[in-house]
Amino acid sequence: MLTDFIDFSFDPMHRWAVDLFPICRSLTGSGNRHTLSYFKNLLPDLQIHEVPSGSKAFDWTVPDEWNIRDAYIETESGERIVDFKNSNLHVLGYSHPVDLWLDLAELDQHLYSLPELPNAIPYIVSYYEKRWGFCLSHSQRMALKPDRYHVVIDSSLAPGHMTFGELLLPGEEREEILLSTYICHPSMANNELSGPVLTTSLARHLMRQPKRRYTYRILFLPETIGAIYYLSRHLAEMQKNVVAGFVLTCAGDEGLFSFLPSRYGTTLADRVARHVLSSLFPTHRTYSFLDRGSDERQYCSPGIDLPVVSIMRSKYGAYPEYHTSLDDLSFVTQRGLEDSFRVLWTCLGTLEANRTYQAVFPCEPQLGKRGLYPTLATRTSGLEMMNLKNILAYADGRNDLLSIAQMTDQDFAQCHALAQLLLKNNLLKEAD
Amino acid sequence: MLTDFIDFSFDPMHRWAVDLFPICRSLTGSGNRHTLSYFKNLLPDLQIHEVPSGSKAFDWTVPDEWNIRDAYIETESGERIVDFKNSNLHVLGYSHPVDLWLDLAELDQHLYSLPELPNAIPYIVSYYEKRWGFCLSHSQRMALKPDRYHVVIDSSLAPGHMTFGELLLPGEEREEILLSTYICHPSMANNELSGPVLTTSLARHLMRQPKRRYTYRILFLPETIGAIYYLSRHLAEMQKNVVAGFVLTCAGDEGLFSFLPSRYGTTLADRVARHVLSSLFPTHRTYSFLDRGSDERQYCSPGIDLPVVSIMRSKYGAYPEYHTSLDDLSFVTQRGLEDSFRVLWTCLGTLEANRTYQAVFPCEPQLGKRGLYPTLATRTSGLEMMNLKNILAYADGRNDLLSIAQMTDQDFAQCHALAQLLLKNNLLKEAD
């Protein structure tokens, strides 16, 4: 399962993002159902679940379902100056319906813009307090003239359901790897279409594996409430089974990779992420858990305590386009998505291949008689097989192969290949 | 109890030091009784104890009581050139009585001066070996002419008592905080009147608190023998009860703060001292336990093992005026004492407020419905409440609030205020 990327066939992740971009997603609503149904075409076993509004989850309650058909601001002369059809970011998320005539001062109370990014439409929501509003570029807002304005939001906010997707890929072992992404953002590309399309591609490649050691639990959730709801229903089994997990978001631009560790930074997920990033992209950025912002907030919280990290390109909140209309399909690229795939796939391959071994013989074995050692002891041959010997030297049952790779300054893939050679020659065995 | 220093009323600590400066203190004697009786006026509950000479304490024996009325050196012509009335430092501490005529060579055997500080009278004692002597400035010593000198020390060294003060302020809990200072130095200001006047002021403020969580054990001791005697009589209860302690000395000048850790540097007292100094006076000096020199030598010794540290301004031995007549009332200032008060009071407040909490809900709670979170999720509001969320994230029952403040880069006071908010909203509870 340690995939060689030569001739590796990548899915058209960016194409998927283009298809999904126009849909108006939110915590709930038909946009999310359309999105999940698109993924179900790519992942036939994807289960789509509907959770009734009002369902309790720890400290939270699933909110009413929000749907929106249209929204606009018209001048008295009938010019439609802000139109949901142009960008679904124009409407404050979860706006209740309105149909009003207002003067500019009254309207301005309901407008949101970013003076520091005057050409960007900001992305703003009010999930848990009833409001309505429009988001627009600051330059457009500044140009508004005193006038009477007709504001219409043709939305509904009423009991319904929250929709999420779940894909369980069984493995040889009951132990699980968790992949979690979110599907609640309207037309933005890095945060958040890059996460679901990458997750979908990982899932498709996992499905095709002839065998999987681990079971995979792959979740497409509305952020926060989705993760909290899911955890509230599956916590015991996840605490028993999950050995490592990844929150997949902000995965599609071409910026430096970013690593966000778990609460104490010492889980298997942390170790594998650090090793893989250091091997593939030595120049990357390591954040503190204090910088967290996505569903690792839930997975790593006290009482949940799952071994979950996040590997991103440009981290949410750390790039200027974040949560604006500038986070678009030109900011995210197929190449950026492919590099993220490479990193995550290598993490999964490393986890699949990682085991704890111990040497069969006390002392070094005689490599020569097995054809593993140059039989001619020259000045240099002692060094040539040092990596092989170093694996044996630390295979004392205390260190998994990932630790041994770190301790012996080897890339995991090379270390794993050498370990396979030793196993084949009955020089290593799995630790008790 | 986390005191806000705005409108905080400081005691006239420097004024007290001025009053006490002329008294000739030593390990024992009437000077110590006068000093303690001065403090008893300020601390009515102060208990004054008398320990008979010859009392055993671990490896030590309480020495005879020393009292001195007068001492001088006169020339043959009757000129009094060195006079105890001018400075009680002139007499070697614990000098036995003499009344002799000596020539200069004989006298010189009993003179002590500091060539490197030619205008300073050194402070020298000989507690456990019988001697007599005079201390004087090196320039005065160099100017002495061949002559006959009349030396008189009108002292007594005889069985009596060692005197010390003890104040126990009961708290809600049996667990204790120890404040220990010493009262055995004659006319010197930083080492050692600053310690007792600061301790007295801390005790007066503690007395006035409407409630105290901890019990306070406040000791005014002769250095070394006093601490050893006290420990020999109270060790079991102190080992059971003391959660943190501070040796208060060298607290009155305006030099950089100095931190002297406990033997292994990892106790609660170490943690609180490091945090408070880093918050209030980020530029301070951290010493090693190898640099210790006061009663932490006893409190932190093997077999005693109390969690005791010392926070000073200019550390004993590290400023040139130390143990000379230059350590006077101009070297110590009210402002220097007030800053020390601020640091120690903040340490005590931090200890009083420090508890170990755990989050009530798995996953993040919904802050918004409690009015703790901006209900409008914009690009920045996720960061605004990060400190609050970080407390929740590490409130897993493993970290006390002081650790959480450190881990989340917060000042303890702010961290505590936020924790109170979370407690009030039933989002935190005390850890089991």
Added chain:
Amino acid sequence: MLTDFIDFSFDPMHRWAVDLFPICRSLTGSGNRHTLSYFKNLLPDLQIHEVPSGSKAFDWTVPDEWNIRDAYIETESGERIVDFKNSNLHVLGYSHPVDLWLDLAELDQHLYSLPELPNAIPYIVSYYEKRWGFCLSHSQRMALKPDRYHVVIDSSLAPGHMTFGELLLPGEEREEILLSTYICHPSMANNELSGPVLTTSLARHLMRQPKRRYTYRILFLPETIGAIYYLSRHLAEMQKNVVAGFVLTCAGDEGLFSFLPSRYGTTLADRVARHVLSSLFPTHRTYSFLDRGSDERQYCSPGIDLPVVSIMRSKYGAYPEYHTSLDDLSFVTQRGLEDSFRVLWTCLGTLEANRTYQAVFPCEPQLGKRGLYPTLATRTSGLEMMNLKNILAYADGRNDLLSIAQMTDQDFAQCHALAQLLLKNNLLKEAD
């Protein structure tokens, strides 16, 4: 046993190396017997053991015995251009017998030289695969002309024995210190005559000690197979008894000292080696266990797990003369050997003297009444005895004297002398 090196009489280690240099040693054979019989003259209690060829040892089998009488290459005109009598490095170690006429192209298949060191004869062996060959300088090889060559190797490779030496010096305790060196290299001086001559000298000095705390197990082995065989027969007792061990090799040049730690670098042997090197030769080189290359490979392997390190001068593989004819008697000096003796002897002395103590009295004892403290407390006397007090401060039963020396920034010898003073005064006792 902490030897003062003034008037210390060093053995003529370099002279011994001169005597032994011409002998052709290998894994087995008469050269090894001659070498061990030379050492038995210096160490009468040395036991010489013979292990039959074919004996099993973990994954290994003791090879046939190899002996060689003569070997040469002659030109058609009878000129002997390569001659074993000039240097025993000329023959590939373990060459089977041959007597052949070859043309240059055929001969060249069996020649070994070092283009990067054109004047050096390389040292090459083929213990476990049957081969024959000649080693020569690259410049000589390049000058060979097309010709017919007569090659003769008058060797034998047949069942016989592997020979090794073992010296057990009993001590007061059953616990042991291991010294291990190897005797399998032909005419090379640093790697490897320096190891056996240093070991012999250490053994002679140990023999002469009136008493030894530890038992010493001193081994003269063929590298690798010798250590593996010995471990296979003595493992249980060594795992029970060995508290520290040293592999002695590359000990005779005048390069920087090199330290090669054990597998995890935390054993008593590691601690003593680091402390002694830091005290005596602060500028030295610390390698990683990944750089190992001698019998520490066996002693520190999983399943063996002995606390063994190696202290060298220029490490094998790290100096250009290594494993060539340039590693000769001018590269190794008596002074280089003596400095190595100094370091190892100090390690042994430190181990012999290292114990765990605890203070007799809680609090500091009264040093003054025992004459251990200046009775006159001046500004500086508090510092003078600080080392003594620091030993008492950390003598809490958790730290051996070696740790205390490290923690209190003292040299072990000084720390030990002060501890003896404290023991004599009943202020320290051995920890429970």
